[in-house]
Amino acid sequence: MGEFYTNAALAIVVFLSTNVDDIFLLAAFYSDSKIRPRSVVFGQFLGIGTLVVVSCLAAWLAIALPPGLISLLGVVPLGLGIKQLVALWRPEHEEADVQAADREEHELERGLHSQILAIAGVTIANGGDNLGVYIPLFASKSSWVPLFAAIFAIMTLLWCYLGRLLVNNRFLGDYIRRYGHRILPFVLIALGIHILSGAIDLF
Numbered sequence: 001m002g003e004f005y006t007n008a009a010l011a012i013v014v015f016l017s018t019n020v021d022d023i024f025l026l027a028a029f030y031s032d033s034k035i036r037p038r039s040v041v042f043g044q045f046l047g048i049g050t051l052v053v054v055s056c057l058a059a060w061l062a063i064a065l066p067p068g069l070i071s072l073l074g075v076v077p078l079g080l081g082i083k084q085l086v087a088l089w090r091p092e093h094e095e096a097d098v099q100a101a102d103r104e105e106h107e108l109e110r111g112l113h114s115q116i117l118a119i120a121g122v123t124i125a126n127g128g129d130n131l132g133v134y135i136p137l138f139a140s141k142s143s144w145v146p147l148f149a150a151i152f153a154i155m156t157l158l159w160c161y162l163g164r165l166l167v168n169n170r171f172l173g174d175y176i177r178r179y180g181h182r183i184l185p186f187v188l189i190a191l192g193i194h195i196l197s198g199a200i201d202l203f
Contacts (some may be wrong), residue, residue: 007144010150010194014137017187018130019048019159022123028165029119039115040159045117047123048130048156052149055134059142074140076132078192085185133188136195 022044029040138145 011148015152015155018133023163027166030167031166035115043116043119046120050124051127051130055138058135059138074134074136074192074195077188080132081185081188140195
């Protein structure tokens with residue numbers, strides 16, 4: 001049971017670390033009166049579900065590799081974390097990145113006829129970090145993928161609820177926006193080191 005709770009906690013941390021920015025996307029969708037709340041929920045589930053399925057397939061292709069070699073994939077979240085940590089020292093680039101992301105979001109919304117597909121498309125397009133973390137995690141802990149998927153589903157529902165709250169809670173939104181991006185790099189680095197620890201047997 002100890003391993004169960006350890007992996008459950010890991011799944012929660014992984015979801016939080018890879019979906020912090022989705023909170024603000026969800027709040028933006030909810031604030032648009034033209035978009036039905038039900039479409040936001042279904043679209044987010046479709047987007048996250050697609051990322052999970054793609055990660056499972058990619059991880060399955062790596063299953064034939066020795067376990068220690070698979071753990072080397074931990075360099076992906078580690079690299080992402082280091083990259084984002086470096087970006088914290090370049091605030092002038094951050095605003096440009098946010099504006100570029102906003103432009104991509106609007107283009108996706110205009111190009112899709114269905115609200116659900118539009119929201120799922122934005123979620124998937126914003127899921128580079130998800131794939132970078134999920135694939136090595138699923139490959140190194142393949143037997144726990146059903147647990148990870150179940151917790152991700154629960155967390156997605158919670159995320160939709162919190163996004164709805166943010167529409168009417170400016171203070172909370174400002175607080176998360178101010179500190180969330182500063183915590184994320186450290187979480188990714190810690191996760192990368194955790195996965196890489198399984199590669200010790202190779203040396």
